[in-house]
Amino acid sequence: MEPSAPPRRVTIVDVAKHAKVSVTAVSKVLRNAYGASPAMQAKVREAMAELGYRPHAAARGLRGQTYTIGVMVPDIYNPFFADIISGLTKQLHGTDYQVLVGPARHDYDNEALVTEAMIDRSMDGLVLIVPTSTPAQLQATAATVPTVVVGRHVCAAAYDTVVDNDTAGAALIVEHLVELGHRRIAHIEHVERTPALIASMPNTIRARGYRQAMQDHGLAAHIDVIASRYTREGGYLGAQQLLARRPRPTAIFAGADIAAMGVLEAVAEAGLSVPDDISVAGYDNSVYATLGPISLTSVDQSGHQMGNHAGRLLLERVADRHRPSTLISLSPTLAARRSTAAPPA
Amino acid sequence: MEPSAPPRRVTIVDVAKHAKVSVTAVSKVLRNAYGASPAMQAKVREAMAELGYRPHAAARGLRGQTYTIGVMVPDIYNPFFADIISGLTKQLHGTDYQVLVGPARHDYDNEALVTEAMIDRSMDGLVLIVPTSTPAQLQATAATVPTVVVGRHVCAAAYDTVVDNDTAGAALIVEHLVELGHRRIAHIEHVERTPALIASMPNTIRARGYRQAMQDHGLAAHIDVIASRYTREGGYLGAQQLLARRPRPTAIFAGADIAAMGVLEAVAEAGLSVPDDISVAGYDNSVYATLGPISLTSVDQSGHQMGNHAGRLLLERVADRHRPSTLISLSPTLAARRSTAAPPA
Numbered sequence: 001m002e003p004s005a006p007p008r009r010v011t012i013v014d015v016a017k018h019a020k021v022s023v024t025a026v027s028k029v030l031r032n033a034y035g036a037s038p039a040m041q042a043k044v045r046e047a048m049a050e051l052g053y054r055p056h057a058a059a060r061g062l063r064g065q066t067y068t069i070g071v072m073v074p075d076i077y078n079p080f081f082a083d084i085i086s087g088l089t090k091q092l093h094g095t096d097y098q099v100l101v102g103p104a105r106h107d108y109d110n111e112a113l114v115t116e117a118m119i120d121r122s123m124d125g126l127v128l129i130v131p132t133s134t135p136a137q138l139q140a141t142a143a144t145v146p147t148v149v150v151g152r153h154v155c156a157a158a159y160d161t162v163v164d165n166d167t168a169g170a171a172l173i174v175e176h177l178v179e180l181g182h183r184r185i186a187h188i189e190h191v192e193r194t195p196a197l198i199a200s201m202p203n204t205i206r207a208r209g210y211r212q213a214m215q216d217h218g219l220a221a222h223i224d225v226i227a228s229r230y231t232r233e234g235g236y237l238g239a240q241q242l243l244a245r246r247p248r249p250t251a252i253f254a255g256a257d258i259a260a261m262g263v264l265e266a267v268a269e270a271g272l273s274v275p276d277d278i279s280v281a282g283y284d285n286s287v288y289a290t291l292g293p294i295s296l297t298s299v300d301q302s303g304h305q306m307g308n309h310a311g312r313l314l315l316e317r318v319a320d321r322h323r324p325s326t327l328i329s330l331s332p333t334l335a336a337r338r339s340t341a342a343p344p345a
Numbered sequence: 346m347e348p349s350a351p352p353r354r355v356t357i358v359d360v361a362k363h364a365k366v367s368v369t370a371v372s373k374v375l376r377n378a379y380g381a382s383p384a385m386q387a388k389v390r391e392a393m394a395e396l397g398y399r400p401h402a403a404a405r406g407l408r409g410q411t412y413t414i415g416v417m418v419p420d421i422y423n424p425f426f427a428d429i430i431s432g433l434t435k436q437l438h439g440t441d442y443q444v445l446v447g448p449a450r451h452d453y454d455n456e457a458l459v460t461e462a463m464i465d466r467s468m469d470g471l472v473l474i475v476p477t478s479t480p481a482q483l484q485a486t487a488a489t490v491p492t493v494v495v496g497r498h499v500c501a502a503a504y505d506t507v508v509d510n511d512t513a514g515a516a517l518i519v520e521h522l523v524e525l526g527h528r529r530i531a532h533i534e535h536v537e538r539t540p541a542l543i544a545s546m547p548n549t550i551r552a553r554g555y556r557q558a559m560q561d562h563g564l565a566a567h568i569d570v571i572a573s574r575y576t577r578e579g580g581y582l583g584a585q586q587l588l589a590r591r592p593r594p595t596a597i598f599a600g601a602d603i604a605a606m607g608v609l610e611a612v613a614e615a616g617l618s619v620p621d622d623i624s625v626a627g628y629d630n631s632v633y634a635t636l637g638p639i640s641l642t643s644v645d646q647s648g649h650q651m652g653n654h655a656g657r658l659l660l661e662r663v664a665d666r667h668r669p670s671t672l673i674s675l676s677p678t679l680a681a682r683r684s685t686a687a688p689p690a
Contacts, residue, residue: 012461013454023457024485027464068466070445076430077632082422089421089448098462100415100445103434117443121413121466265637287422292610293638 010053011094019047067096069314070118071127072111076103078258079286080303081129084150087307088127097124097315108132119145125314134196146317148310153200160313161327164301166202169332170209170253171216172299173281176334177251178217181342182279184224185214186249188238188259191227203230206255206283230255235262243270243278250278250343257282257289260296264339275341285335295338302330355398364392412441414659415463416472417456421448423603424631425648426474429495432652433472440660442469453477464490470659479541491662493655498545505658506672509646511547514677515554515598516561517644518626521679522596523562526687527624529569530559531594533583533604536572548575551600551628575600580607588615588623595623595688602627602634605641609684620686630680640683647675 012030016023021043028036029044036044047053069092073081089099100123102114111131118126123145130151131138141147142158155161170187177185187210190203198204207225214223224245228238235254242249243266254260260282267274274280282289285300309328317323357375361368366388373381374389381389392398414437418426434444445468447459456476463471468490475496476483486492487503500506515532522530532555535548543549552570559568569590573583580599587594588611597612599605605627612619619625627634630645654673662668 011458013458022482023454023461024482027461027489028485066466076434076446077424077427079422079424085421085448089450098447098459098466100447101421102443102445103430105434114443121411121443261636268637288633288636291606291633291636291639292613294636 010051012053014051015044015047015053018051019043065124065318066122067098068121068123069097069099069125069127069311070115070121070123071099071101071129072104072114072118072131073101073129074104074111074132076101079288080257080284080301083286083303084129084307084310087304088311089307090304091308091311092315095315112137115141125318127310127314130202132194132197132201135200146314146321148314148317150306150310151202153202153205155325155327157325160310160317160325162306162309162313163327163329164202164306164332165329166205166301166332167209167212169283169299169301170206170255171213172332172334173253173283173297174210174213174217176297176336177253177279177281177340178219180251180279180340182251183219184222184247184249184343185219185251185253186224186226186242186245188226188228188235188242188252188254188263190230190234190255190259203255210253224249228259230259232258232262232265235259236266237262239263239266240270243267243272248278251281251340252278253281253283255283257284257286257296257298260298260339261288261294264294264296274339277344279340279343281340289335289337297337297340298335299332300335301332305330355396357398359396360389360392360398363396364388410469410663411467412443413466413468414442414444414470414472414656415460415466415468416444416446416474417449417459417463417476418446418474419449419456419477421446424633425602425629425646428631428648429474429652429655432649433656434652435649436653436656437660442660457482460486470663472655472659475547477539477542477546480545491659491666493659493662495651495655496547498547498550500670500672502670505655505662505670507651507654507658508672508674509547509651509677510674511550511646511677512554512557514628514644514646515551515600516558517677517679518598518628518642519555519558519562521642521681522598522624522626522685523564525596525624525685527596528564529567529592529594530564530596530598531569531571531587531590533571533573533580533587533597533599533608535575535579535600535604548600555598569594573604575604577603577607577610580604581611582607584608584611585615588612588617593623596626596685597623598626598628600628602629602631602641602643605643605684606633606639609639609641619684622689624685624688626685634680634682642682642685643680644677645680646677650675 012026016026026044029041104110104114125146127148147159150162189207192198192201192204226238228234252263254263263280281297283299285298289296289298357371361371371389374386449455449459470491472493492504495507498508534552537543537546537549571583573579597608599608608625626642628644630643634641634643
């Protein structure tokens with residue numbers, strides 16, 4: 001069943017337009033602030049009545065909600081996360097819910113602080129982007145506040161989940177490279193050191209998807225995984241190791257675009273050219289991949305659409321805490337660009 | 346599994362009982378008030394840790410604060426804004442304040458909605474990143490809630506301001522190109538259509554700085570400004586116009602790195618190479634500029650440091666609404682890379 005979008009609420013921008021006054025003037029009237037003349041007040045109140053405007057504060061008072069959706073984001077720089085936030089914000093635009101992003105910093109303690117701070121401020125719902133908490137911790141959060149988990153392969157009755165099919169995404173890259181004629185295809189993974197996370201993190205699933213796809217193409221003997229990190233430095237150091245191999249791989253598949261940026265740097269430093277000497281591919285189809293001088297083959301996991309789904313599912317759960325949980329798994333697509341070509345003869 | 350009721354919150358009464366001290370003593374420790382001895386502080390903090398007490402809620406009750414700092418960001422994708430947010434978050438780390446980012450979308454109506462939503466949720470202070478509201482609107486916001494404006498050259502008694510010296514930044518690029526031997530240096534600006542903004546927006550000030558620097562170097566006859574936008578498409582279209590000029594400029598200075606990305610695409614499409622045929626420079630020293638295959642000469646305006654200052658000033662203003670306002674103007678530095686070189690002979 002496809003639930004309909006919540007009706008769009010009248011906002012103060014509508015009231016301002018209708019009353020032909022500024023948004024600031026409307027806001028002043030709403031707050032009974034100094035400087036709103038009686039004539040202005042009358043004009044604004046009339047517009048509110050005509051449009052059926054119900055101010056947030058009043059709505060809060062009536063329904064005990066804060067009309068706030070918190071988004072825990074582990075890295076404010078990651079352009080793929082910006083896609084998710086953008087999709088979420090667009091989905092909630094026109095509702096009374098305000099999206100507020102809490103930037104954490106790639107470690108569980110920090111994530112927990114941000115999540116706690118959001119719960120503490122009585123947010124109505126949380127979106128957790130690739131959280132690194134244990135399943136038990138996620139369960140505890142979801143028991144306190146309606147929650148959607150994005151980008152991590154976990155599911156439980158208490159929350160909804162939106163993921164990309166990372167196994168299929170890794171297979172798309174391997175298949176593309178095999179079709180171009182590559183056999184020595186190496187992979188740079190973000191290694192997971194916390195046992196409780198190994199089964200569910202996208203990075204581990206991409207590495208597993210790579211191994212599986214290599215096997216499926218009869219290339220088990222060429223499986224070569226570098227345990228590194230999804231950072232520029234991680235990609236750079238991983239590529240340095242791979243470029244020292246004899247024979248050298250003819251293609252490097254980094255599990256994230258940001259790591260592929262480091263791979264490109266190591267390749268250039270070694271005096272090799274992409275794609276003539278070596279093909280390079282990433283994952284995320286971030287803005288980096290699309291830049292002209294980079295033109296990186298990558299996997300599009302539709303971050304924007306993931307954000308749309310997360311917003312929709314979260315509002316449904318805010319409306320009904322006891323609804324059955326949903327797991328949405330999106331199908332990634334290949335974005336082939338100039339960084340991949342046939343291997344050198 | 347049915348979600349259980351939220352667990353009962355630990356209160357300061359529980360903490361007082363556990364620490365075997367008075368509720369007043371706990372409250373003193375929470376407020377960092379005079380009269381709480383180090384021994385008392387240790388005892389209370391220990392009890393809080395043991396009980397998993399979260400001081401926010403109680404502090405809110407006691408002092409009418411939400412311990413929340415709202416950041417209005419006009420573009421969640423802009424990596425320079427991520428620098429500012431990162432600097433701000435780091436500055437507030439370890440305090441009781443939580444940074445919450447409200448993504449707006451490059452237009453005043455949307456900014457106003459986000460700002461209003463933050464005021465409406467009783468945030469203790471706001472950071473507005475390059476807001477496009479009129480000075481009167483900024484004044485009205487600052488009269489309601491402690492405010493710091495970042496990246497826009499406005500100042501008023503009611504709020505604090507952190508800016509980069511954009512005039513100096515533009516001069517750095519012109520000077521660098523002149524030293525390399527360029528004379529036909531063109532500029533791509535983000536044109537400002539709202540008269541109230543022309544005097545204070547960084548884009549207009551960079552364009553003015555470019556004109557001034559060209560004059561200072563005796564190159565007034567070569568001033569060439571394309572009215573465009575700080576987007577990839579804006580840079581691409583602007584560069585197309587410039588590349589059709591006869592004689593062609595030997596260097597293009599785009600007022601933002603993101604526009605320079607479009608310039609690089611137009612140059613490549615025209616079959617020209619950077620920097621052999623044409624030099625390209627940007628502004629912001631964003632992550633794009635630093636990527637190996639791009640290696641863009643740019644202006645570093647220390648977004649991280651801007652965020653640090655914004656956080657510090659805002660906490661000072663939250664503590665004292667009536668303190669005199671401060672304007673901090675940071676000095677940019679040149680980040681010279683491979684995209685600029687001597688012009689073709």
